[in-house]
Every structure is written in structure tokens, then in C-alpha cells.
Amino acid sequence: MSNQQVTELDSAQKFIYTRTNIRRAFNDFDDTDISDIYLQGEDCLILRRDGSQQTYNREPIKVAYTSYTHRLKDFFSYLGPNYRGPSVWHNNAYILFKGWHHSHALGHLTSNAKLQAHWADKFIHVSDATKLKAILQSDQTDLGHLVAPDGLRFANRPIDLESDMEEENTGVSPVAAEPYCSCGSFQRQLLNVSEFQQEIQGFKPWCIHLTWFHKYRELLCKRTEARNASPSGTPNKCVAWWYAPPSDATSDGRFVLLHTKHGAQAPLTHWRTYKPKEVFTQNNAWDLFFNMMEAGYVPFPGRSLPQLQSVVKKQ
Numbered sequence: 001m002s003n004q005q006v007t008e009l010d011s012a013q014k015f016i017y018t019r020t021n022i023r024r025a026f027n028d029f030d031d032t033d034i035s036d037i038y039l040q041g042e043d044c045l046i047l048r049r050d051g052s053q054q055t056y057n058r059e060p061i062k063v064a065y066t067s068y069t070h071r072l073k074d075f076f077s078y079l080g081p082n083y084r085g086p087s088v089w090h091n092n093a094y095i096l097f098k099g100w101h102h103s104h105a106l107g108h109l110t111s112n113a114k115l116q117a118h119w120a121d122k123f124i125h126v127s128d129a130t131k132l133k134a135i136l137q138s139d140q141t142d143l144g145h146l147v148a149p150d151g152l153r154f155a156n157r158p159i160d161l162e163s164d165m166e167e168e169n170t171g172v173s174p175v176a177a178e179p180y181c182s183c184g185s186f187q188r189q190l191l192n193v194s195e196f197q198q199e200i201q202g203f204k205p206w207c208i209h210l211t212w213f214h215k216y217r218e219l220l221c222k223r224t225e226a227r228n229a230s231p232s233g234t235p236n237k238c239v240a241w242w243y244a245p246p247s248d249a250t251s252d253g254r255f256v257l258l259h260t261k262h263g264a265q266a267p268l269t270h271w272r273t274y275k276p277k278e279v280f281t282q283n284n285a286w287d288l289f290f291n292m293m294e295a296g297y298v299p300f301p302g303r304s305l306p307q308l309q310s311v312v313k314k315q
């Protein structure tokens with residue numbers, strides 16, 4: 001046993017050296033019957049109820065924590081009603097909807113989904129951030145988050161078009177360059193940022209919502225590129241997609257794609273199911289979209305193409 005000093009976890013370390021993160025880092029870690037977790041030198045010291053102790057190196061646990069907070073959730077995780085993506089709000093920020101409508105076959109009937117549909121176009125009229133957050137995330141609601149991937153613009157520093165030159169001179173930007181999210185995980189990191197930075201080199205607060213937002217933005221850029229690549233501006237290579245959310249907690253959703261080389265308005269006879277023998281789920285959606293766009297296909301939600309409706313009802 002090492003004679004290095006044993007220390008208690010500080011406010012940031014409490015979020016990093018958790019049972020779940022230790023298990024993520026070490027497959028063989030037994031997370032039952034733990035009485036306490038301490039630090040000792042380069043290790044995490046686990047005290048068990050039977051009096052036994054074990055040590056686990058801190059480094060892989062930090063890596064596990066970081067990759068968990070940066071993980072990419074599936075494409076449908078943060079789409080609102082009618083596959084709505086992040087909606088522009090004020091202060092350089094966006095409303096990111098939680099995917100209630102797509103989490104379950106009956107998800108659109110949940111109170112959160114109904115509230116989202118009610119509020120989706122009205123959030124822009126709530127200009128106070130505190131009020132907005134109370135509507136988005138409270139004890140009663142869990143509609144989504146306020147996210148600013150390029151940094152929040154402070155409400156008290158509106159952009160003044162006439163003082164552009166002065167702004168350059170003072171070198172003060174009206175926009176905070178650091179990304180922002182209103183979710184609990186991000187706010188905890190922000191609150192304890194100096195402790196996190198002491199523990200993890202180069203630490204910056206981050207969350208799954210920012211990762212998803214970046215991926216979604218990349219998808220929109222790629223889609224525009226694929227669209228602009230056709231000389232007429234109307235692409236011939238098109239892919240139409242449908243998604244049926246899972247019917248119970250243990251199954252996956254079904255993701256179906258049809259493709260054509262004759263334009264989005266082509267009749268049903270000109271469309272083919274993409275890999276009809278394979279079953280795709282929400283977990284395949286990002287990769288399929290990017291692969292298709294790489295091949296020059298422009299994706300469209302299938303429900304926007306009336307001539308294709310009959311084929312989906314059969315599946």
C-alpha cells in the first residue's frame with residue numbers, strides 16, 4: 001500500500017470519479033458495496049463495506065468522463081415537432097428540443113411533446129433568458145435547452161452597427177467566445193470550472209447537446225453542398241427517409257430510406273429502397289445521411305413527398 005496522502009474528492013472530482021465513470025474506464029470494476037471513494041496519488045482509492053480497498057488509476061477515468069460528456073446521441077435525440085432542428089432565439093443562442101416526439105411510438109402524446117408543439121414558434125417572443133429557461137427546464141417541464149455553440153451574446157451588449165470600427169479598436173467582442181448550454185451537466189462544469197481545470201488538462205465545459213448541435217450543423221452544410229452541386233439547383237440524386245420510433249423500451253426504431261436519380265418529384269416507380277434486406281435504426285441515421293451525401297444524394301423527409309406516402313404505410 002502506498003504511503004501517499006489520501007484526500008477527499010473536491011467539487012469537480014465528485015463528478016469525475018463516480019462509480020459509473022470508473023466502470024466505464026475499467027470493465028471488471030465491481031461497483032457494488034462501495035462505502036467511499038478517495039484519491040491517493042495517481043489513483044482512485046475504493047473503500048468497500050467489508051473493509052477491503054482497491055486502487056484504480058485516475059487517468060483512464062478522466063478519459064472515460066470526458067468521452068462520456070462528449071458522446072454523440074442519435075440523430076432523433078434533439079429534433080422537435082415535425083423534425084424541427086435547433087430554433088434561433090436571441091443573443092446568438094438556439095432552442096434545442098428534446099426528442100420527445102421521436103423517443104417512442106406514442107411519444108407525441110406525452111405532455112412534454114404537446115408543450116413543445118404549443119411553444120415551438122412562441123419561444124422567440126420570450127426575450128428574458130431566465131423566463132425562457134423556466135419554461136424549457138423546470139420541475140414540471142423538460143422541453144429542451146438553451147444552447148449557444150458560438151458563445152452567448154450578452155443582452156446588455158447589443159450589436160451597434162454604427163460603432164463597428166470602435167469595437168475593433170477596443171478589442172472587446174460583444175460575444176462570449178465560449179460555447180454555452182443551459183443543461184445541468186454544463187452548468188455544473190461551469191460552476192466548478194477551476195476545479196475541473198486543475199483535474200483535467202485543457203478542460204473546457206462541454207455537453208452532449210453541443211456535440212449533437214455541431215454534428216447537425218455539419219449535416220446542414222453538407223446537404224447544402226450536395227444540393228448546390230447540381231447545375232440546375234434541383235438535385236437529381238435524392239434520398240427520402242422515414243422514421244418509426246420504437247414501440248417499447250427494449251426495441252429500436254426503424255429507419256427507412258428510398259433513393260432515386262430522377263429528382264425529388266419523381267413518381268414512386270423511380271425510387272428504390274436502400275439496402276432492402278438490412279434493418280436500420282436511429283443509431284444508423286447519422287452515418288447513412290453522411291454516406292449518402294458523400295455520394296451526392298440530397299436527403300428529404302419522406303413525409304414531405306406526397307407521391308411516396310403509399311409505400312411507407314405498407315412497411
Ligand SMILES: [Zn+2]
Pocket residue numbers: 145181182183184185186207208209210
Ligand atoms: Zn447541454
